[in-house]
Amino acid sequence: QVQLQESGPGLVKPSQTLSLTCTVSGGSISSATYYWSWIRQPAGKGLEWIGHIYTSGSTNYNPSLKSRVTISVDTSKNQFSLKLSSVTAADTAVYYCARAGAAFPYCSSTTCWGEGKNKWFDPWGQGTLVTVSS
Amino acid sequence: QSALTQPPSASGSPGQSVTISCTGTSSDVGSYNYVSWYQQYPGKAPKLMIYDVSKRPSGVPDRFSGSKSGNTASLTVSGLQAEDEAHYYCSSYAGSNNVVFGGGTKLTVL
Numbered sequence: 001q002v003q004l005q006e007s008g009p010g011l012v013k014p015s016q017t018l019s020l021t022c023t024v025s026g027g028s029i030s031s032a033t034y035y036w037s038w039i040r041q042p043a044g045k046g047l048e049w050i051g052h053i054y055t056s057g058s059t060n061y062n063p064s065l066k067s068r069v070t071i072s073v074d075t076s077k078n079q080f081s082l083k084l085s086s087v088t089a090a091d092t093a094v095y096y097c098a099r100a101g102a103a104f105p106y107c108s109s110t111t112c113w114g115e116g117k118n119k120w121f122d123p124w125g126q127g128t129l130v131t132v133s134s
Numbered sequence: 135q136s137a138l139t140q141p142p143s144a145s146g147s148p149g150q151s152v153t154i155s156c157t158g159t160s161s162d163v164g165s166y167n168y169v170s171w172y173q174q175y176p177g178k179a180p181k182l183m184i185y186d187v188s189k190r191p192s193g194v195p196d197r198f199s200g201s202k203s204g205n206t207a208s209l210t211v212s213g214l215q216a217e218d219e220a221h222y223y224c225s226s227y228a229g230s231n232n233v234v235f236g237g238g239t240k241l242t243v244l
Contacts (some may be wrong), residue, residue: 039235046137047172047180047223049233060231096179100233103168117227120170120185127179 002027004097004125012132018084022097022125029078030055032112035100036080037121038071040093052100052118053080056111087132094127138163138224138236145242146214154239156207156224162234164205168227171200171209173220174238180223184209211241219243
């Protein structure tokens with residue numbers, strides 16, 4: 001079955017850029033009807049959707065983070081990545097990557113297009129704690 | 135976009151039923167049948183329990199059920215078991231390629 005694994009530095013200095021990678025195994029990141037997502041959770045708090053990317057490279061971001069977030073995909077490595085710039089202590093959290101099932105208005109045998117409506121997140125990576133501190 | 139509203143806590147005795155609410159707006163829960171629910175144990179990743187309002191993934195016990203009325207979705211856990219004690223989060227598509235989560239509910243089995 002599909003599995004996801006986050007990797008990257010656990011400590012980032014304030015004002016620097018947080019960089020994480022999610023490696024997908026057991027399935028292809030080029031599958032047509034999925035988004036590949038990043039979600040974070042500060043200690044003791046709820047979940048926050050950061051954004052997602054489609055295999056084509058098309059991205060969507062949480063409006064509250066949009067100015068600082070970049071998500072990219074490397075289909076040759078079956079990986080996607082997160083960059084969050086100008087971090088502060090408020091960005092300290094467990095960061096999860098997850099596959100998102102989506103409903104697209106138009107699909108061929110190999111790809112979909114149009115506004116994909118995010119339906120669910122499954123599976124999730126185990127999560128990685130990123131602490132922002134000097 | 136604002137987070138969906140969930141009660142911070144819920145509880146019930148073994149064998150009882152508990153319902154957790156998730157209130158959004160006409161722009162998210164009220165407009166789309168793309169509400170999902172997640173179970174999270176401490177220190178673990180969330181697990182999908184319900185999707186598309188009321189569908190259960192393979193392997194999720196049928197004690198878990200979901201529903202929606204207007205801008206409020208609900209998760210019902212019937213025949214409570216000790217292993218159901220966890221945090222539960224709802225999520226909804228919110229239009230314009232946005233996704234919103236609820237603040238989470240801590241379910242305690244008394």
